[in-house]
Amino acid sequence: MTLFAELGEKSKWSKHAFDPNVCNDSNTSNFVESFNSTLGVNRCRPILTLLEGIRRVCMVRIATRMKNAKSWNDEEITPKIVKLVKEIGKSSSKCRVFKSSPGEYEIHEGRSQFPLSLNKKVCSCGAWQLTGVPCRHAIRACIDAKLDPHDFVSSWYSVKTYKQAYSVCINPIPDTEQWPADESGRIIMPPKMKRGIGRPSRNRKREEGEEQPGKRSKNSEMQQMWLLWA
Known part of the structure; x- marks a missing residue:
């Protein structure tokens, strides 16, 4: 509980507290790593050259x-x-649908059951509200109602x-050279900078317990040893 309390507001790290209006259930650092990879050699250049590289990448990507669109x-x-x-939709075949009223359903999946409303675009599993894309329960209800699931996707994805x-x-x-x-x-x-000892690191600082790139964890090595012994 102490660890969770130190993480800050639940809306920043817990999916159940995400804002459904954003229609995004992703909360990772993959974007940062992809951005650094896109910059390439410009990461090591002076600030103006770096900003020019970012501007050029964005200009080409938008165009x-x-x-394409x-x-x-x-x-x-x-x-x-x-x-x-x-x-x-491929995973919706495992769901069973029970109709309550027009647009209102109860979806059974294994031992779980989920009230679902096509009218309000809400499923009790929460995935539909968070992502803006119909979950497998909603798609199963659309199939039963003979409706197109694409019509229930958030307008953010139009x-x-x-x-x-x-x-x-x-x-x-x-x-x-051509600037006024x-x-x-x-x-x-330029600001005064104090150079640290040794060569500056280009890699992102990893969290405690996070695997380093190019290095195998002890768990993976142990698994391979068990396979050899087996």
Whole structure:
């Protein structure tokens, strides 16, 4: 309990307390690692060069996604979510559906049962509200009601919203030699930096107990030893 209390508000680390309006149940550091990998050599360069690298990557990515989305239908959801709904639908065959009233169901899965409302787009498992994508219980209810599960996906995943997100481009800019001269006469000096001992590390500092990249944990080594003995 002490450890959980030190983690801060539950809305930052516990899925049951996430804001359903955000439609995102992910809370990992993968984004940071992907961002660092995308920067490449620019991570080791001065701040202005680093920012220029970030600007250029974002400029190209926005233009690329804008181009790819031009052929998509505004009334549909994005292809990635279409694929996700298809994958979730495969596991819905294990669910049994019991209808209560139009749009209201009770879904049984193993020993568990979940009240579900297609009218309110709510399932007691919580996955539908958190992600904005129908869970396997909701898809099973849609099949029973002969409705398209795509119609119950959050508008955040629509092609129209996707195009709106990438509708504003980043304009190209010239190099520093072509920038207008600063007539204020002010000279901003770089901050004083104290270089540490040894070569600066480029890798992210890992948490205690987290596996280091390229290194096998003791558990994996023990598993291999057991396999050899077996």
